[in-house]
Amino acid sequence: MVHGTARAGWLGALLLTATGVARAQIAGGETWYEPTRVGAPLVLFLVFSILVLVFIDRSRKGAQLFIRRIAGINAIEEAVGRATELGKKVLYLTGAGSLEEIQTIASLAVLRHVGSLTARYAVDLDVPCKDPLAFTAARETVQEAYMQAGRPDLHTSDIVHYVTYDQFAYTASVTGLMVREKPAANFLIGQFHAESLLLAETGQATGAIQIAGTAEITQLPFFAVVCDYTLMGEELFAAGAYLSREPAMLGSIKGQDITKAMLIVYMLIGILLQIFGVHALKDFMSINGS
Amino acid sequence: MFWKLRLPLLLTLFVGAVPIVTFFLTEHTPVIGPAVPFVRDRVESYMVIIAGFALLLGVVSVVQGSIRKIERRRPGWPFAISLLTGLLVMGAFGILSAMRVGPFQGLLTAPDGSDTPFYWMTRNMFNPLQAAMFSLLAFYIASAAFRAFRVRNVEATILLAAAFVVMLGRTPLGEYVFSWLPGGERWLPQVTDWIMAVPNAAAQRGIIIGAALGAASLSLRVILGIERSYLGVKE
Numbered sequence: 354m355v356h357g358t359a360r361a362g363w364l365g366a367l368l369l370t371a372t373g374v375a376r377a378q379i380a381g382g383e384t385w386y387e388p389t390r391v392g393a394p395l396v397l398f399l400v401f402s403i404l405v406l407v408f409i410d411r412s413r414k415g416a417q418l419f420i421r422r423i424a425g426i427n428a429i430e431e432a433v434g435r436a437t438e439l440g441k442k443v444l445y446l447t448g449a450g451s452l453e454e455i456q457t458i459a460s461l462a463v464l465r466h467v468g469s470l471t472a473r474y475a476v477d478l479d480v481p482c483k484d485p486l487a488f489t490a491a492r493e494t495v496q497e498a499y500m501q502a503g504r505p506d507l508h509t510s511d512i513v514h515y516v517t518y519d520q521f522a523y524t525a526s527v528t529g530l531m532v533r534e535k536p537a538a539n540f541l542i543g544q545f546h547a548e549s550l551l552l553a554e555t556g557q558a559t560g561a562i563q564i565a566g567t568a569e570i571t572q573l574p575f576f577a578v579v580c581d582y583t584l585m586g587e588e589l590f591a592a593g594a595y596l597s598r599e600p601a602m603l604g605s606i607k608g609q610d611i612t613k614a615m616l617i618v619y620m621l622i623g624i625l626l627q628i629f630g631v632h633a634l635k636d637f638m639s640i641n642g643s
Numbered sequence: 644m645f646w647k648l649r650l651p652l653l654l655t656l657f658v659g660a661v662p663i664v665t666f667f668l669t670e671h672t673p674v675i676g677p678a679v680p681f682v683r684d685r686v687e688s689y690m691v692i693i694a695g696f697a698l699l700l701g702v703v704s705v706v707q708g709s710i711r712k713i714e715r716r717r718p719g720w721p722f723a724i725s726l727l728t729g730l731l732v733m734g735a736f737g738i739l740s741a742m743r744v745g746p747f748q749g750l751l752t753a754p755d756g757s758d759t760p761f762y763w764m765t766r767n768m769f770n771p772l773q774a775a776m777f778s779l780l781a782f783y784i785a786s787a788a789f790r791a792f793r794v795r796n797v798e799a800t801i802l803l804a805a806a807f808v809v810m811l812g813r814t815p816l817g818e819y820v821f822s823w824l825p826g827g828e829r830w831l832p833q834v835t836d837w838i839m840a841v842p843n844a845a846a847q848r849g850i851i852i853g854a855a856l857g858a859a860s861l862s863l864r865v866i867l868g869i870e871r872s873y874l875g876v877k878e
Contacts, residue, residue, distance in 0.1 A: 455858045522772075534719075551776070602864065
């Protein structure tokens with residue numbers, strides 16, 4: 354019911370946008386639309402959305418979709434298992450971003466899985482939060498994970514706790530926690546800034562197995578160097594779907610992959626045409642002439 | 644189920660659609676046009692208000708957690724005393740100064756031009772502590788670089804060679820060392836720029852395009868109510 358409503362609303366919004374563009378000009382020379390945004394951005398948006406919806410639909414109807422193996426995600430169970438063997442806690446950081454940051458949403462999907470594993474194996478989980486909105490969402494997510502795993506008795510309000518909104522005060526608190534309590538597994542998944550290396554390097558020094566994931570291009574090299582596994586960019590966003598194995602989720606990843614393949618072909622053709630002095634494809638993708 | 648699942652999903656659909664619609668449409672669009680800037684600005688304002696309330700929950704969590712830590716003598720409990728003291732003292736000075744109660748007139752500067760206690764503590768205690776944490780980054784970068792640049796295989800060797808050239812090319816030392824060669828002061832920065840602008844930028848763009856599509860795909864799943872982890876409910 355909700356899916357149907359959501360999809361209808363979404364398609365309605367698409368239709369409204371498309372209609373607005375088609376009947377663009379109105380009296381007085383003013384346009385219904387932003388002229389610089391209805392070229393490539395709108396086409397990409399429509400193609401991408403339609404492809405994702407089509408593959409979600411196909412996946413729901415039982416089509417078998419191949420999604421490649423992601424080592425960092427497969428290592429999550431190994432990391433929690435190691436914490437179980439050592440009798441130490443699992444530390445999970447959702448990053449510095451708030452709920453408006455899509456990386457935080459992706460992190461919460463992984464947190465749900467980690468929470469269900471720690472509940473199943475009866476391992477301590479610690480989730481210190483920097484952002485207040487992420488904190489409230491993480492608290493709900495972990496509570497639900499423990500309920501789903503059938504171990505609500507193991508859940509306490511101390512698992513997800515707030516630290517501070519200040520970047521380096523948060524870093525000091527978490528690195529102190531790593532050094533004092535020496536968690537066996539550290540998860541650093543979400544949006545990170547300058548604190549990424551401080552956190553990951555401290556975790557490495559304490560001997561913890563570390564799984565990191567971010568889409569921040571400037572922080573990825575630090576995680577790649579210091580952590581055992583790193584979810585890079587799109588892998589982070591695919592993690593929730595990959596872990597859930599729900600057809601609708603997997604279908605959306607397939608739609609995204611097809612769009613990427615199309616973009617690669619577009620770019621290759623564009624490069625060839627550029628070499629021969631034809632700028633049409635490049636000009637189409639340009640926004641404000643850039 | 645309505646309050647816990649369906650209403651949040653409907654709100655998500657609405658709030659998620661607002662930036663998309665307002666990205667393409669203007670205030671001249673018939674019927675919904677005049678509402679476009681209003682709704683866009685309101686959604687952003689509500690985000691700040693909600694975050695403010697969530698911050699209160701965060702403060703309650705900090706106080707409760709710290710008190711429990713002290714009571715149960717958990718590892719690091721003395722730090723919890725320090726945290727609570729800092730929270731109470733800074734919080735009290737900040738609130739009293741903002742409300743201009745008694746001798747606390749002004750948040751940053753007192754009427755006589757001197758620093759208020761709140762600002763004094765910020766400048767002389769909080770900021771140096773922050774700077775100390777940030778400055779540690781230099782040492783951590785050195786140790787991470789040592790680990791990254793160890794020659795273990797072909798890829799690590801290429802990385803080491805590229806890093807060596809880039810680091811020399813971005814410092815005056817590099818120019819000085821190679822200045823005895825004809826044009827030596829120029830070619831090292833040129834090679835550095837090429838490494839940054841071509842192979843480095845190509846790899847970065849590949850990751851950025853993948854991440855952007857991944858983010859868009861996840862956004863679509865959230866807006867359509869397929870991804871619900873952030874709500875804390877499954878069905």
